[in-house]
Amino acid sequence: MAILLQQEAVERARLISVGSYTVDLDLTVSDTEFGSRTVVRFDCAEPGASTFVDLKAASIASIRLNGNEIHPSQVADGRLPLGRLQATNELEVVATIAFTHDGQGLHRAVDPADDLAYVYGMSFLDAAPQIYACFDQPDLKAPYDLTVTAPSGWVVAGNSPARETDSGRWEFETTKPLSTYFFTVCAGPYETVRDEHRGIPLALHARASLGADLRRHAPQMLEITKQGLDYYEDLFGIAYPWGEYHQFFVPEFNAGAMENPGCVTFRDQYIFRGAAGRAEIMQRSNTILHEMAHMWFGDLVSMKWWDDLWLNESFAEYMAHRSCSAATEFDDAWVDFGIARKNWGYAADRAPSTHPIAGNAAEDTDSALTNFDGISYAKGCSALRQLALYVGDDAFVAGVRDYLSRHSYGNATLADFLEAIGGHTDADLTGWSTGWLESAGTDEICVAVEGDPIAVVEASRTTPEAHPADRPHMLDIAGFSGGRELWRTPVFTLGGDRTEQAPLVGLANPNLLVPNASDLTWTIPVFAEATLAALPQELPQVGDAQVRQVVWAGLLNGMATATVDPRTVLATFETAFPVETNESLRHWTSRLVPRHLGAFLPYGERDDAVTRIAATAQRAIDAASDDAVVTPTRLLAATSTDEALLRAWVADEQIPSALAGDMDFRWSALIRLAELGLVDDAAIDAFAAHDRTLTGGQKALTAKVIRPTQQAKEWGWTQLEQNTGLSNYDCLAIAVGIFVAPDPDLVRPHIERYFRVLPALAERQGEFASQKVALEAFPVEITEDATSQAAQEALRTVRMTANVRRAIVDRAAILDEALASMRRFGG
Structure with missing residues (x-):
């Protein structure tokens, strides 16, 4: 399909204005295709001029412009030329379009738990023509009249209220003006929980096999929804403008969520099947509020x-x-x-x-x-x-x-x-x-002091040499000793290219000095050597979670810029994690620290780091209350080498009560056993037979490819190269484990294959899906100059889409950061 150029969009918007869309979708045609009939009414500022409409169809039955037939062969590369336009025009297109499996257009997924099919529309960014004929650009807004034919008994919803006029036949109210990338329809045998808030009908939907989990989580999600509606209406001074408010948790969704007016779609992993810690509930709540904010800013x-x-x-x-x-x-x-x-x-x-x-x-x-x-x-x-x-x-x-x-x-x-x-x-x-807004790069802020009490202060802002800019920072600074906050400055402005005085003179010289302590600005804090040396002892004692978060930002980003030894990060994690009380910090450091250390430490130190992380997780478990045990237990499942314990967890035995019956946790234990080479395909298939869901199938793919054998890695590459039936999530499940290995010799020969296979995958997967797979599969753990050189050679010589290229550029940059760290700190 042709890529829309901005100059083309500007010209098309100058020439035409869209009055309305009438769209009729028939979801009963087959399991692979649906019917799409579109009538577009639009005006032309220059009668006699030409433009084009966007359409990506499997087949076209008829095209009529102002009553005149246009042969379907005129559609080429996703575009239908329209000539001899009148002042007022009507275009009718009747087509059959393919359901997709890459999370764009009308995505159709079958849940193997019950063999029920689900459909959802994803029109972002340029996927609307995979659903209906349209002028696909954000500034050609128009109202929609939608009708949908679906199997009897299905739930059907979209951008405006709908009613079932006959069995399986749904008619929607005329929408407010929408950009094409907001158009959606969701249809299937979804489980639904309904409510109402101040006259706004509310509904939550998820696939049937998640019905019990949906009902378990619905009260909290509805509470957040109501709180958000109240907050935004009060803050913006504008009532919620889109009628009903549907929230669909759909399978195999590429992003976190999409802000379709009146009908938001979310990845259905947010309907947690097992235990959910506070950080996960907060992340979901934040996503709900993020998409709701778009109802005004982005949609309205x-x-x-x-x-x-x-x-x-x-x-x-x-x-x-x-x-x-x-x-x-x-x-x-x-x-x-x-x-x-x-x-x-x-x-x-x-x-x-x-x-x-x-x-x-x-x-x-x-x-x-x-x-x-x-x-x-x-x-x-x-x-x-x-x-x-x-x-x-x-x-x-x-x-x-x-x-x-x-x-x-x-x-x-x-x-x-x-x-x-x-x-x-x-x-x-x-x-x-x-x-x-118009300058790139992140400033570093460093505060150096002398004397006790402090007599000399140098607070400096360093802007990246490659991206000079003048950004004034409004921030504060805090000092701690023995976990006690000695002082915190008022918020002040740090700017200019010269070193400036911060209001610290006369204050006690602390063991831990933290710039941007309240995290009000965008900067990487650079810690003095004395602060870095004190962190393993000081950080566990600091009572302010926001300060602890800023310290972790300084550590993780300092490791990336080769100013903090990764061993300091590991030592601080060992002391801080077992006593961390903020669930977000527990959750995210338990993910970020092991992942970073897996690339930044030398090969010879990685196994010991995993052992130390597992021991840290066990100390956290021993110290945790029942409601705080989930995160460290998950960390232990991902790092333990205790085969007996892992097998017991797979069998749902010896599991903390907060995780009892949690199938995703049991999968984590099985995947760790697979990573250690302690289970075979038969054992994975036997376990998957107890979890016949989309999620279970994808976990099984990860378990199979992560095994430390040449056969497992070869199988994974064959799947990515040859299995055209894989969904976007199936490819991602393989990608996360394909370069995981205890010995880099096992996977080093596959580096060349990555740069050959991943760019080609974009030809059958959408931009979102292929970019995510390229990111997850990149061999950053093979932390060698040869890997970096292979990436640069591929970027020079291999044809790839812009988004796969971006993924490789970004992951190669992380690899180069790890190499720089090893050169500085040994390895």
């Missing part, structure tokens, strides 16, 4: 073109954490943001592919998707948090209200947003935008 007011995609996502990221912290039980949401989201963003901002938050020239839809990353989400969120501090929260909120009310049901740009904020402040937004 949409970007004109994809170069402003960041503003949608940065704003929703900011509002989700703000509302989570202010309106729900999760008042520590900013701690979770710092350890989970910001570390993702810091890595993206260090990579060669870094880019400014805004002002990126998205010349086409493919290049827009490459910037759909931790910079557009986490860094943009941090910039907006700084903006609210810079202009004052009242001015910020008033500006947001103006922006939403002025551009409701239309499109807007960054300039429109800053104009709205600027109407409520005298602050210099032009300079602020240049420094924060």
